[in-house]
Amino acid sequence: MKRPIILFQQIAKGGGRFFDFLGRVHPIAYLFFYLALVPLFAVIYTRLDGSFYAPYAQYEGAGSEDRRAVIEMLSTKLWHHLWCIDEQVNKAGGLWRFHTKELYILPKLKIEGSFVEFEAEIMLLKPERPNEPLTIPINRPVVVSRVPMQFGPIGRYPADWMQIKYNRKELEPTLQGFVSSAVPECETKLVGSETDRARVEAFVGGLNNDPLKVSGKFDRMLYFSVVVLTTLGFGDIVPMTPWSRRLVAGEAILGMIIMGLMLNAVATRARSKP
Known part of the structure; x- marks a missing residue:
């Protein structure tokens, strides 16, 4: 019965010496080590692809x-494509021209499968003579078309497989006639x-x-590391995999x-002062 007690006393004595040693370390050293954990863990977190969930990331x-x-x-890309077509139309003496200052991509983008879907508003105008400057028309006939388009596919193929696509058969007739003048060079745009990508x-x-x-993923994970280290736990970024949860808890x-x-070192220094 005495042996376990003696062993425990020796462990306690050794632990006491160890904590005395830790108490003699300058508090600033602990502070630097504490602050160094923030970028260290931020770097680790940035390498854990697919391990975190942040519902507000898209709104940042x-x-x-x-x-x-x-x-x-x-x-x-669409502007260069339409401008290229317009040059062909102008050479051929076409009736309708692309209004270069009236191309608008609607801000509502969405993902469908592996494509980004969006809508573009395109204005065509009818000049009075060839090579007429295409300024905002006052008394020129105009056609404004809203065209559904998509860009992709994303992430599956080499980048040069991705392109803007739109169904030319479903275009407004005037715009359909305009884009029919496209040459291969225009498609590369x-x-x-x-x-x-x-x-x-x-x-x-x-x-x-x-x-x-x-x-800006490093800045984001730097912020997350501060939140974890200080145990604030805002919850705007959440670990989703076992390894990420272990690291966050650690x-x-x-x-x-x-x-x-650090607080122990501060207290030890305060007690040691005469």
């Missing part, structure tokens, strides 16, 4: 920027690139509530331990 500033970037990309995937990541897909526990050691 970065999520809104991703949406604007996709709309701008779609608008630019609709094809995506690696940059386009990255923009779209970031936007889609926001719609799918994945905080690691939306732009960071919170480690943060509390270091904070306790």
Whole structure:
């Protein structure tokens, strides 16, 4: 019976010496270690693709920027496509021309399968003479068409397989006649690139509530690391896999331990002063 008691006393004595040693460490050292955990865990979190859920990611500033970037990309590609067609129409003396300042991508984008679906408003006008400057018409006949379109497929193929597509058979007759003048060169204006794919995937990541897909993922996970370390637990970013949950729990526990050691070091220094 005495042996377990003696063993326990020795362990307690050794533990006491260990905690005395920890108490002699300067509190600033603990503070630096505590703060260093924030970027360390943030880096780890950014490498855990698909491990977190953030229902507000698409509404953040970065999520809104991703949406604007996709709309701008779609608008630019479609504008170059229609401008290319317009050059062919102008050469052929066509009746209807593309109004270069009247192309509008509606901000409501949605995902259907592996495609981004959107609508574009396109204005055609009827000039009085060939090569007439296409300014906003006052007394020119105009046709405004809202055209359903899609961009993709996303994530399955090489980037140059992605392109803007629209059903030309369902277009308003005037616009249908206009786009029938397209040449192969005009079609290449609709094809995506690696940059386009990255923009779209970031936007889609926001719609799918994945905080690691939306732009600015390191800043987002840095914020999340602070929330975990300080045990605030806002709940706007949630770990969804076993490993991510273990890491989050480990960071919170480690943060509390270091904070306790820092307070112990402060108290030890206060007691040691004469």
